[in-house]
Amino acid sequence: MEEKKTRRKEKFRPKPIEIPPSSETSWRLDAGNAVFTHGNLEISSEGIKGAAENVRSDDLKGCQWITGLDELELGEILGRGSTGFVQKAIHKSTGRRLALKVISVYEQEKRHQLLKEIRTLYKADNPYVVEFYEAFYKDGNIYIALELMDAGTLSDLASKAGKIPEVALASLAVQMLHGLVYLHSLQHQVHRDIKPSNLLVNFEGQCKLTDFGITRDLQDSIAVCTSFIGTAFYMSPERIKGSEYSYHSDLWGFGLSLLECAIGKFPYPETDVYIDLVQAIVSGPIPDIPDDYSDLFGDFVRLCLQKDPVDRPPASALLKHQWIVQSTA
Known part of the structure; x- marks a missing residue:
């Protein structure tokens, strides 16, 4: 204290x-x-x-x-x-x-x-x-x-590194989760645009949330919102379908961002047809986890990318996942 x-x-x-x-x-x-x-x-x-x-x-x-x-x-x-x-x-x-x-x-x-x-x-x-x-x-x-975060965005870092090593990615993930716990549990806000370009990093290894222009205030921990706003590529299935959504929608963007950093590119197949991307996100399988990352990492990402938002643990619970605990011990 x-x-x-x-x-x-x-x-x-x-x-x-x-x-x-x-x-x-x-x-x-x-x-x-x-x-x-x-x-x-x-x-x-x-x-x-x-x-x-x-x-x-x-x-x-x-x-x-x-x-x-x-x-x-x-x-x-x-x-x-x-x-x-x-x-x-x-x-x-x-x-x-x-x-x-x-x-x-x-x-x-x-x-x-x-x-x-x-x-x-x-x-x-x-x-x-x-x-x-x-x-x-x-x-x-x-x-x-x-x-000023002198290393730029997580997107910048991933594009330069190609793939971010698992230990380094775990360190960044812990910090992102703490930021989401603060936003969700203390401020009662949904960010609605979690993606690599909205996560800032510096050369000291710090990672911070930014770009709060479309956050949404909710009255309590079980409130929901319905507006369609944010970056479609990183939208959760429930948001794309126009369903009610809440804090768990941010965990989808978080998990997809981690997977992008592990793969070195956007996890879903490239397509010029928007509806193909939408269908892949809503009803397609979870993108493949890289073979050179641990099983615990795969389990962690799959939890974040569950189609049903109720199956995605909150940020506070993800901080206790074994991938986080073991990687940051």
Whole structure:
């Protein structure tokens, strides 16, 4: 307990701001296009501010070592996605490196996703979730300042390595599971887009969850949702079929990501016909497990890739699986 308290003293954790549900009438640009406002949230070039009773106190104005976008020296583009791009940056006065996720506020879908991501990251307090520093607004873009994971995504790592060795993969899997336990059990959220490109790694061997733009809040541990959103390649069978789904759907994407790292490519056969992929995921057999991986690994992955979500153990139970226990002993 004392160790946990010490860690929290050393690392700034912002006071949560409650962000209301997104609606097209609740956002605006003020002060000559210099401030983005959404409900009780204001984002400017100086960072995030709350409104009314949720304003942060003077000693909690945001990240303690970065207070403005002009303090950053922008670097290379690290990657591009459907909602924007990620850029490397350096804090000029401290030399500290970070990642900037840049998203336009003018596109409705992107705007909704960035607000969801800011809310999730802002209140996150877990070493297996990428650390949020601050968010800024300038010239029609929101800049989300995040911890820089210098090895990129798990997808990047797998593409460079070809196949990730089983011992290393087990170490990464443990961290992913801890992140999912936090998201599911403590935050009551379904990520809905677990895949290798949404799992960040660094050269110290750390792995963290990222990209929370389409997470869904659930009221309790048995709640379900029905919307069809996420990356189809990594969607669980129940989601593809349009059925109700819950936390177990994230375990499908997790298991498929592990298998992809073990094989060195996407586990299902390549096809130009979308319906063929859908049928393979929904009714086809579980993809083959590589022969040079252990039987325990195979059992672990098969549990994650059960067609019926009730047969997939929760993340907390998977942490006790023998593959995890033996590989990380």
